[in-house]
Amino acid sequence: MFLIFKRLWQVNWAEQWQYRANLLMYLLYWLVSPIIYLAVWTSIAGVKGEVNGFTANDFVTYYMVLLICDQITSNIIIHTFAYKIQDGSLSGELVKPIHPMLTNALVNNIAFKMLTIMGLIPIWIILFFLFKPDFSGVTLSGVLLSIPAMVLGFVIGYLLSAAITSLAFWTTRVYSIHEFYFAIILLFSGQFVPLPLMPKVIQDIAQFLPFQLFMYYPIQLILGRLSAEQIIQGYIMAGVWLVISILFFNWVWREGVKRFSAVGA
Amino acid sequence: MSPTIHVQQLSKTYKVPEREGGFSAAVRGFFKRKYKEVKAVQRVDFKIEQGEIVGFLGPNGAGKTTTLKMLSGLLHPSNGNASVLGFTPWELKPDYLRSMTLVMGQRNRLSWDIPAADSFLLHQAIYRIPDNEYKQTYKELDELLELEPLMKKPVRNLSLGERMKCEIAAGLLHRPKVLFLDEPTIGLDITGQARIREFLREYNKRTGATILLTSHYMADVTALCERIIIIHHGQLKYDGGISDLSKKIAPFKLIGVMLAESNSHDLSKYGELVQNEEDWEKQYIQVKAEDVTRVTSRLLADLPIHDITIADPPIEDVIEQAFNS
Numbered sequence: 001m002f003l004i005f006k007r008l009w010q011v012n013w014a015e016q017w018q019y020r021a022n023l024l025m026y027l028l029y030w031l032v033s034p035i036i037y038l039a040v041w042t043s044i045a046g047v048k049g050e051v052n053g054f055t056a057n058d059f060v061t062y063y064m065v066l067l068i069c070d071q072i073t074s075n076i077i078i079h080t081f082a083y084k085i086q087d088g089s090l091s092g093e094l095v096k097p098i099h100p101m102l103t104n105a106l107v108n109n110i111a112f113k114m115l116t117i118m119g120l121i122p123i124w125i126i127l128f129f130l131f132k133p134d135f136s137g138v139t140l141s142g143v144l145l146s147i148p149a150m151v152l153g154f155v156i157g158y159l160l161s162a163a164i165t166s167l168a169f170w171t172t173r174v175y176s177i178h179e180f181y182f183a184i185i186l187l188f189s190g191q192f193v194p195l196p197l198m199p200k201v202i203q204d205i206a207q208f209l210p211f212q213l214f215m216y217y218p219i220q221l222i223l224g225r226l227s228a229e230q231i232i233q234g235y236i237m238a239g240v241w242l243v244i245s246i247l248f249f250n251w252v253w254r255e256g257v258k259r260f261s262a263v264g265a
Numbered sequence: 266m267s268p269t270i271h272v273q274q275l276s277k278t279y280k281v282p283e284r285e286g287g288f289s290a291a292v293r294g295f296f297k298r299k300y301k302e303v304k305a306v307q308r309v310d311f312k313i314e315q316g317e318i319v320g321f322l323g324p325n326g327a328g329k330t331t332t333l334k335m336l337s338g339l340l341h342p343s344n345g346n347a348s349v350l351g352f353t354p355w356e357l358k359p360d361y362l363r364s365m366t367l368v369m370g371q372r373n374r375l376s377w378d379i380p381a382a383d384s385f386l387l388h389q390a391i392y393r394i395p396d397n398e399y400k401q402t403y404k405e406l407d408e409l410l411e412l413e414p415l416m417k418k419p420v421r422n423l424s425l426g427e428r429m430k431c432e433i434a435a436g437l438l439h440r441p442k443v444l445f446l447d448e449p450t451i452g453l454d455i456t457g458q459a460r461i462r463e464f465l466r467e468y469n470k471r472t473g474a475t476i477l478l479t480s481h482y483m484a485d486v487t488a489l490c491e492r493i494i495i496i497h498h499g500q501l502k503y504d505g506g507i508s509d510l511s512k513k514i515a516p517f518k519l520i521g522v523m524l525a526e527s528n529s530h531d532l533s534k535y536g537e538l539v540q541n542e543e544d545w546e547k548q549y550i551q552v553k554a555e556d557v558t559r560v561t562s563r564l565l566a567d568l569p570i571h572d573i574t575i576a577d578p579p580i581e582d583v584i585e586q587a588f589n590s
Binding site for chain 2: 003010011015092094098258
């Protein structure tokens, strides 16, 4: 199994390099909205001194860390996989003795991620000198605690996106479904606004949803803003959602493959 | 011993959304979709024993590819059963997938952007092929298909024929026991086709693998298969020896005539004139097998013949005649 992943990595890494220009465009597109949120919130807080307890520096540090978490926990499987179901090119992968989504597509996503993170580094450094954030609240233990949280966030996010991508077995409109899903993430993950600034109802719901695991939870861990109780609660939610997402993905995939019509292939 | 491939009452019905053109139909279709049922394969039965090479024929849309897709596990049947090597294909068990291969046109086993060599190594890992076995198989494939010069180029820069060679090779690296080949020689030149055929025959002899193949090139089928299965409109029409079929339904021969002077003589009084698009120099007439000697000697006596050939009609035509009558 190790050899499979090693070879998959070699192939996918080489492939991603072929598309490096494309990738850079994608990265820039990706960065636009968090950087806008960063600029807008910082200037609002700058004028008013603070927004609900969030100072300008809180916003800067929040969004600067968000840029990293977002890269680590997000995935692009809808773009790299749904079309294979629709145009039938999945056939070639389905007859191979490895799971198409949990091996090749997964490694492909990680290779993509590695390259975008390499692209993000210089941009992040520029932003650092522009906004001069004060990261004094960050501790080593916070950073260490956030690593498994981000890995869990990525795995859960990947499985949920993979399940939604698998809806392509049923409908050709899977991209609009995914857009809707993306809007929900935007709202409940803490990307649009840090969750404490959201109405109480949304905060209460967000606590029980998996989306805060993609951004809000690891960001707060890194910034050292969570109590021990909140940290434990977050990890328990992550465990629960890991199980749910595994079951959900397995079910959608299994039922979907039964409906696969291998068109055109 | 139970047969390698056992198909019982296998059926596949596709539900195809149907919509008329126009705005109001589009709106109605949004709320209530109409579906048409297409019976692609209907209650097909056959058995194939280990080591057989069977040609799977039928006109376009007859259900050949659908059947191959079910046998390789890509499609779930609507009804009926199939077992291959004791597995139910559509359960997609890794052990099953490791012991069979499906080669469809030039469908991508190979990654487009990287050299085939890298995809081959990935296949080695995926199919858990030990190093020495991999090297041995690769050497054999290289001898027959001359792969080496193609290995280092990105697949996207290969010609259609070159890509096909690499696809077939990739599909055989793990030495499958069962081969499903859908148009394995499509896009290849005559030498390339002959090479692949030669290779498949050799592979079958050496490994005892079972092969089920479809092809548009009748030469593939006549060269490789002793047995053929014909389906038409999703139903099994024939299952038996290739020579029996020709005898049974087409006791005809084709006489090709090239005249020494011009083609102004009317040959229709000797037999039915038929078109042959591959050979413009000759005129072809179709006569009953028992009349061949008589007609040939008359032709030779009557006309200034430069060249004359007698052959069986192409199987494509044989099938066409058999099932349109």
